Amino acid sequence: MANHEEFLIELKGIRKYYDREVLHVEQLLFKKGHVYGVIGPSGAGKSTLLRIINLLTPPDSGTLLFHDRPIPANGAGRLAIQRKMTLVFQKTLLFKDSVRNNVAYGLKARGFPRSVIDERVGSLLKQVGMTDLAARRADTLSGGEAQRVTIARAVAFEPELLLLDEPTANLDPGNVELIEEMITKLARNKAITVVMVTHNVFQARRIADQVIFINQGRIVEMGPTEKIFSAPDHENTRLFVEGRMVY
Amino acid sequence: MLSNSKIFFKLLLFLLLAAALLFAAGCSREAASDSEPENGVDDETPGVVKITDRIILATTTSTYDCGLLDFLNPLFTEKTGIEVQVISQGTGAALETGARGDADVLLVHDRKSELKLVEEGTFIDRYDVMYNDFIVVGPAEDPAGVDGVASAVEAFNLIAAGEDIFVSRGDDSGTNRMELRLWESAGIDPEGQDWYLSIGQGMGDTLRVADESMGYTLTDRGTYIAIFDSVELVIALEGDPALFNQYGVMAVNPKEHPHVKYNYALLYIEFLMSDEGQNLINSFQVNGERLFFPGYGLK
Amino acid sequence: MSRLFEGIIEAFRLIITLNPALLQIVSLSLRVSGMAVVIAALIGIPLGALLGLKPEKKTRLLNKIIFTFMGMPPVVAGLIIYLILSRQGPLGVLGLLYTPTAMIIAQVFLASPIVIGLTMIGIRARGCDVEEMARSLGAGSVLIAWTVIMESRFAILGAIITGFSRVVAEVGAVMIVGGNIAGHTRVMTTAIVLETRKGNFELAIGLGLILLIISFIINSGLYSIQKGGKNG
Numbered sequence: 190m191a192n193h194e195e196f197l198i199e200l201k202g203i204r205k206y207y208d209r210e211v212l213h214v215e216q217l218l219f220k221k222g223h224v225y226g227v228i229g230p231s232g233a234g235k236s237t238l239l240r241i242i243n244l245l246t247p248p249d250s251g252t253l254l255f256h257d258r259p260i261p262a263n264g265a266g267r268l269a270i271q272r273k274m275t276l277v278f279q280k281t282l283l284f285k286d287s288v289r290n291n292v293a294y295g296l297k298a299r300g301f302p303r304s305v306i307d308e309r310v311g312s313l314l315k316q317v318g319m320t321d322l323a324a325r326r327a328d329t330l331s332g333g334e335a336q337r338v339t340i341a342r343a344v345a346f347e348p349e350l351l352l353l354d355e356p357t358a359n360l361d362p363g364n365v366e367l368i369e370e371m372i373t374k375l376a377r378n379k380a381i382t383v384v385m386v387t388h389n390v391f392q393a394r395r396i397a398d399q400v401i402f403i404n405q406g407r408i409v410e411m412g413p414t415e416k417i418f419s420a421p422d423h424e425n426t427r428l429f430v431e432g433r434m435v436y
Numbered sequence: 437m438l439s440n441s442k443i444f445f446k447l448l449l450f451l452l453l454a455a456a457l458l459f460a461a462g463c464s465r466e467a468a469s470d471s472e473p474e475n476g477v478d479d480e481t482p483g484v485v486k487i488t489d490r491i492i493l494a495t496t497t498s499t500y501d502c503g504l505l506d507f508l509n510p511l512f513t514e515k516t517g518i519e520v521q522v523i524s525q526g527t528g529a530a531l532e533t534g535a536r537g538d539a540d541v542l543l544v545h546d547r548k549s550e551l552k553l554v555e556e557g558t559f560i561d562r563y564d565v566m567y568n569d570f571i572v573v574g575p576a577e578d579p580a581g582v583d584g585v586a587s588a589v590e591a592f593n594l595i596a597a598g599e600d601i602f603v604s605r606g607d608d609s610g611t612n613r614m615e616l617r618l619w620e621s622a623g624i625d626p627e628g629q630d631w632y633l634s635i636g637q638g639m640g641d642t643l644r645v646a647d648e649s650m651g652y653t654l655t656d657r658g659t660y661i662a663i664f665d666s667v668e669l670v671i672a673l674e675g676d677p678a679l680f681n682q683y684g685v686m687a688v689n690p691k692e693h694p695h696v697k698y699n700y701a702l703l704y705i706e707f708l709m710s711d712e713g714q715n716l717i718n719s720f721q722v723n724g725e726r727l728f729f730p731g732y733g734l735k
Numbered sequence: 736m737s738r739l740f741e742g743i744i745e746a747f748r749l750i751i752t753l754n755p756a757l758l759q760i761v762s763l764s765l766r767v768s769g770m771a772v773v774i775a776a777l778i779g780i781p782l783g784a785l786l787g788l789k790p791e792k793k794t795r796l797l798n799k800i801i802f803t804f805m806g807m808p809p810v811v812a813g814l815i816i817y818l819i820l821s822r823q824g825p826l827g828v829l830g831l832l833y834t835p836t837a838m839i840i841a842q843v844f845l846a847s848p849i850v851i852g853l854t855m856i857g858i859r860a861r862g863c864d865v866e867e868m869a870r871s872l873g874a875g876s877v878l879i880a881w882t883v884i885m886e887s888r889f890a891i892l893g894a895i896i897t898g899f900s901r902v903v904a905e906v907g908a909v910m911i912v913g914g915n916i917a918g919h920t921r922v923m924t925t926a927i928v929l930e931t932r933k934g935n936f937e938l939a940i941g942l943g944l945i946l947l948i949i950s951f952i953i954n955s956g957l958y959s960i961q962k963g964g965k966n967g
Contacts, residue, residue, distance in 0.1 A: 245867055268875060278871075280864065284882065298872060448895075492916075506917070521914070523833060523914040536823045538822050640933050640934065
């Protein structure tokens with residue numbers, strides 16, 4: 190079974206320092222088609238991990254492998270790999286443009302023909318229930334609507350890897366449920382690998398099938414969701430998922 | 437609304453680029469007409485005169501502001517096809533402009549300095565082209581009691597003694613140089629006195645300041661007559677031989693500045709010195725008064 | 736007081752009858768300042784964007800220099816360009832002094848720091864976030880730059896308009912490098928100086944009124960655009 194699983198992205202000896210060491214990952218593998226939940230206290234290095242994977246922040250040392258091949262330092266090869274993934278930032282940022290054009294952005298960047306763009310954007314907006322708002326200016330949307338557009342924009346070009354940084358942090362419960370549903374549905378239907386950072390362990394438990402617990406820049410434990418929540422190997426993991434860890 | 441602003445901005449950027457290209461083409465066309473004077477036609481000058489080249493005349497505000505050059509130059513252009521571009525400054529600045537090679541021909545009024553610069557080789561072909569005189573103007577009330585005094589030096593003494601306002605060009609122009617020589621003759625150093633306003637501006641501005649501050653000033657007759665309507669100043673003193681104001685015309689020496697259009701400058705000088713030119717100068721009137729007299733004034 | 740009133744009436748007459756001398760001067764003003772701002776925008780927008788994307792700490796000295804140049808007195812700019820373009824100056828051989836080109840150069844010198852500075856400020860607000868967002872969505876470097884600029888378009892438009900307002904209203908630089916030659920380098924502001932000196936207040940006030948009207952139009956435009964930027 191494991192042999193049929195494909196390694197999508199692999200981190201080897203990745204270290205990142207700012208004033209201190211913020212991330213130190215000896216080895217981390219993401220396999221195709223899974224939903225990963227990255228949990229840990231704030232300041233644990235979760236966002237830095239996502240930014241390094243998305244090639245936004247260069248690590249101070251270590252290598253990133255994409256489909257078992259090292260990622261080139263620059264040039265067209267790097268851009269091609271970057272285009273296979275995307276990151277939804279913790280801070281919602283929509284372009285000062287229509288909802289439709291926001292969702293179409295990644296497709297335009299990849300040079301899709303107009304007809305394909307129109308069709309995909311139309312169907313995505315329908316899926317997230319925003320057809321009526323297609324022409325609205327995106328920076329006038331409410332928080333929940335804006336986050337739906339952000340996620341629609343991120344999956345429009347069907348990336349292999351979708352990185353989410355606290356996608357529901359600032360939303361009310363109704364919208365949280367909606368977004369979570371969107372994420373699981375997309376992961377299932379489009380076979381998109383999802384890595385979601387969240388400080389909310391319950392959210393990780395609801396959505397993820399694999400959970401990674403990070404503390405102080407290091408991976409403490411990684412495994413199937415049930416195992417992490419019911420029988421973690423590590424004492425700190427148990428304390429954290431039970432909400433008892435003091436940090 | 438939203439896409440409007442975006443479309444508008446894209447349009448603007450596009451226009452910026454288009455304008456840049458157009459203007460670049462326009463500029464190069466202009467440059468081409470400069471380098472090929474025979475073919476160039478100036479769009480800006482109405483009428484039938486075909487402009488084949490231009491010369492730059494550095495002159496003083498006193499010859500320009502009164503309209504003399506607007507009267508003379510079109511006639512020259514009609515004859516020769518050469519447009520005269522006038523830069524009007526103080527005489528000091530005009531001499532400097534010429535000395536730097538930024539003009540082709542000069543029409544100024546500081547005979548001593550002109551002769552010295554000709555001797556040094558900066559300028560050549562200098563002629564005494566016309567003259568008029570300086571006058572002292574002041575408020576009608578004449579607080580210094582200048583009226584009836586015969587010499588300018590005496591008048592300056594009275595103004596200084598009464599500490600009445602005196603407005604000076606203070607711009608190293610021909611008029612300013614004349615004024616400073618008169619103070620020197622009077623043995624007075626007005627610099628820094630409360631009643632002495634050195635404003636560093638042209639003749640018209642200086643008359644205006646004198647008018648507003650109820651002060652005296654030294655002016656060439658031409659500028660005073662030209663703006664006589666819009667000020668309340670009256671002539672306080674005139675007719676002193678020391679106030680004689682000679683204008684000279686001369687070319688920038690092509691040996692110093694090979695790029696200058698010396699031949700055209702000569703044509704211009706010849707035009708002013710010709711019988712026709714001298715008669716034109718003689719016939720020029722503003723507010724019914726003659727402003728300039730042809731030739732050299734002190735025979 | 737009556738002089739001002741008469742001047743205004745005469746000014747309106749000149750404007751309404753489309754006095755050719757007036758039109759010629761206004762048109763040259765708009766062409767010179769318009770061209771200067773076009774060039775300043777082509778220089779200033781990319782440079783401003785570049786600086787705006789850098790962390791403020793790294794550009795602190797440059798910021799100070801740009802802000803200083805933003806407030807440069809026009810006569811100083813005029814003097815510097817004069818000394819460069821004069822026959823005795825380093826670019827004297829080009830023979831550009833006392834031409835509209837020289838005036839454009841001087842005004843580019845005045846307007847560029849404004850466009851650079853205001854663009855930089857506009858982009859600094861969220862330029863880095865926009866850049867990363869665009870990168871993460873797969874944009875190449877050209878599209879990233881375009882997106883960053885488009886996201887700050889209201890600030891940039893404001894920068895361009897501010898630059899234009901400044902140069903169209905300045906007199907010091909164009910007087911020195913243009914020479915105020917009738918029909919050739921005479922613009923609205925230098926004509927106002929000349930006509931005031933000559934006592935022709937009608938034409939001077941007419942030109943002043945036109946300057947005010949132009950200023951009103953562009954500032955109304957700026958106001959509505961910036962309002963549009965905030966409200967949608």
